[in-house]
Amino acid sequence: MAGFDKVVSSYEEAMAGLEDNMTVISGGFGLCGIPENLIAEIKRKGTKGITIVSNNCGVDDFGLGVLLPNRQISKIVASYVGENAEFERQMMSGELEVVLTPQGTLAEKMRAGGAGIPAFFTATGYGTPVAEGKEEREFDGRHYILEEAIKGDFSIVKAWKADRYGNLIFRKTARNFNPLAATAGKITVVEVEEIVEPGELDPDQIHTPGIYVDRLIQGTFEKRIEQRTVRQK
Amino acid sequence: MALSREQLAQRVAQELQDGYYVNLGIGIPTLVANYVPEGMEVMLQSENGLLGMGQFPKEDEIDADLINAGKQTVTMATGASIFDSAESFAMIRGGHVDLTVLGAFEVDVNGNIASYMIPGKLIKGMGGAMDLVAGADNIIVTMTHASKHGESKLLNNCSLPLTGKGCIKRVLTDLAFIEIKEGKFHLLERAPGVSIEEIIKLTEGELIVPDNVPEMQF
Numbered sequence: 001m002a003g004f005d006k007v008v009s010s011y012e013e014a015m016a017g018l019e020d021n022m023t024v025i026s027g028g029f030g031l032c033g034i035p036e037n038l039i040a041e042i043k044r045k046g047t048k049g050i051t052i053v054s055n056n057c058g059v060d061d062f063g064l065g066v067l068l069p070n071r072q073i074s075k076i077v078a079s080y081v082g083e084n085a086e087f088e089r090q091m092m093s094g095e096l097e098v099v100l101t102p103q104g105t106l107a108e109k110m111r112a113g114g115a116g117i118p119a120f121f122t123a124t125g126y127g128t129p130v131a132e133g134k135e136e137r138e139f140d141g142r143h144y145i146l147e148e149a150i151k152g153d154f155s156i157v158k159a160w161k162a163d164r165y166g167n168l169i170f171r172k173t174a175r176n177f178n179p180l181a182a183t184a185g186k187i188t189v190v191e192v193e194e195i196v197e198p199g200e201l202d203p204d205q206i207h208t209p210g211i212y213v214d215r216l217i218q219g220t221f222e223k224r225i226e227q228r229t230v231r232q233k
Numbered sequence: 234m235a236l237s238r239e240q241l242a243q244r245v246a247q248e249l250q251d252g253y254y255v256n257l258g259i260g261i262p263t264l265v266a267n268y269v270p271e272g273m274e275v276m277l278q279s280e281n282g283l284l285g286m287g288q289f290p291k292e293d294e295i296d297a298d299l300i301n302a303g304k305q306t307v308t309m310a311t312g313a314s315i316f317d318s319a320e321s322f323a324m325i326r327g328g329h330v331d332l333t334v335l336g337a338f339e340v341d342v343n344g345n346i347a348s349y350m351i352p353g354k355l356i357k358g359m360g361g362a363m364d365l366v367a368g369a370d371n372i373i374v375t376m377t378h379a380s381k382h383g384e385s386k387l388l389n390n391c392s393l394p395l396t397g398k399g400c401i402k403r404v405l406t407d408l409a410f411i412e413i414k415e416g417k418f419h420l421l422e423r424a425p426g427v428s429i430e431e432i433i434k435l436t437e438g439e440l441i442v443p444d445n446v447p448e449m450q451f
Contacts, residue, residue: 029304079355080359110319126398127395172296173315180318181316223297231291
């Protein structure tokens with residue numbers, strides 16, 4: 001690596017420095033746009049006690065779900081955690097701490113974390129279990145709760161295309177939480193389907209500027225589909 | 234006769250207006266898309282980051298990178314746009330979505346809604362529901378009026394953990410269309426062939442019944 005070139009040569013190098021008890025923010029919605037090979041590398045490393053921040057936790061044998069059997073995750077901050085039997089077992093037995101967080105609040109926590117905003121007020125969750133222990137304030141007659149930003153020791157991100165400088169383009173709804181996660185990691189690691197030379201991407205079309213990206217790797221992806229729905233001709 | 238799932242969707246669809254941006258929750262709300270009146274344009278928002286959700290794909294159009302909030306493969310309608318999750322909820326929280334339709338386990342006379350958790354039984358999370366109910370002004374809740382055992386789901390006080398407080402104004406059940414205001418339920422319409430007595434019997438919270446309660450028209 002030299003200058004702004006963010007490309008690393010192996011997944012081992014991509015996740016170097018990840019240690020036990022760190023916080024990892026992951027992009028993805030369900031199994032769509034998840035950094036599947038970076039997750040697999042965390043499984044291979046065997047890192048334990050991880051706090052995961054992600055909208056979901058994968059399914060039993062794919063996505064973040066693969067970190068469950070070896071008890072690598074100790075806490076997860078997520079909005080929806082269905083479709084995963086082992087997850088449910090660990091949650092119910094208390095082995096896994098789950099902080100259910102409204103989806104929009106979760107996205108904004110990442111955005112704020114990456115943007116240097118320590119906390120924000122939102123009406124979401126006011127008067128619900130989510131508000132417990134949080135500061136409340138009224139603005140223009142409406143009630144809001146104070147939500148704190150999230151930062152990660154690592155952020156793991158899946159994008160479609162990148163140049164070597166780490167400028168990223170996402171594809172369709174695989175974008176989801178990825179651009180937000182990218183901003184909120186002390187070390188942001190991105191895997192993509194294609195890496196091109198700087199200058200080849202139209203600057204007007206870049207979704208995430210390379211300033212947020214520390215490490216970049218090209219991978220191949222299974223892209224498993226969770227709910228395959230089709231219409232008849 | 235209680236409304237079928239399709240009839241619930243049809244009745245909600247009557248509330249659509251040309252040019253509406255609409256967020257439809259999972260389940261019955263999703264069916265509303267099948268009943269958009271002829272000649273009317275609405276754009277469906279899917280909170281995972283898609284405005285302008287199209288139909289399900291044909292077999293050869295399936296794209297793993299294009300799903301809806303229910304994680305189903307979908308297509309994009311003409312004029313669709315894609316954005317990240319923070320942008321998506323800026324639209325929702327910022328009150329830019331014209332109509333939100335979602336399901337619930339319970340609602341009460343103060344406009345509270347419980348829809349995401351049954352302690353000890355169902356703990357899957359709220360997804361985007363808390364943001365949707367807090368951010369939208371125009372919400373229709375679709376639900377069955379009572380449980381299979383005849384227990385009302387239109388209550389004085391929700392018994393389950395809340396999804397939102399004081400945010401629901403309209404509820405469409407399989408028996409009735411109800412408005413919530415000033416701490417009471419107000420009966421607007423009844424399902425065809427359903428008696429006012431039956432609706433009263435299955436509504437725990439105080440229900441105001443005007444002299445004339447029209448049947449829903451389909």
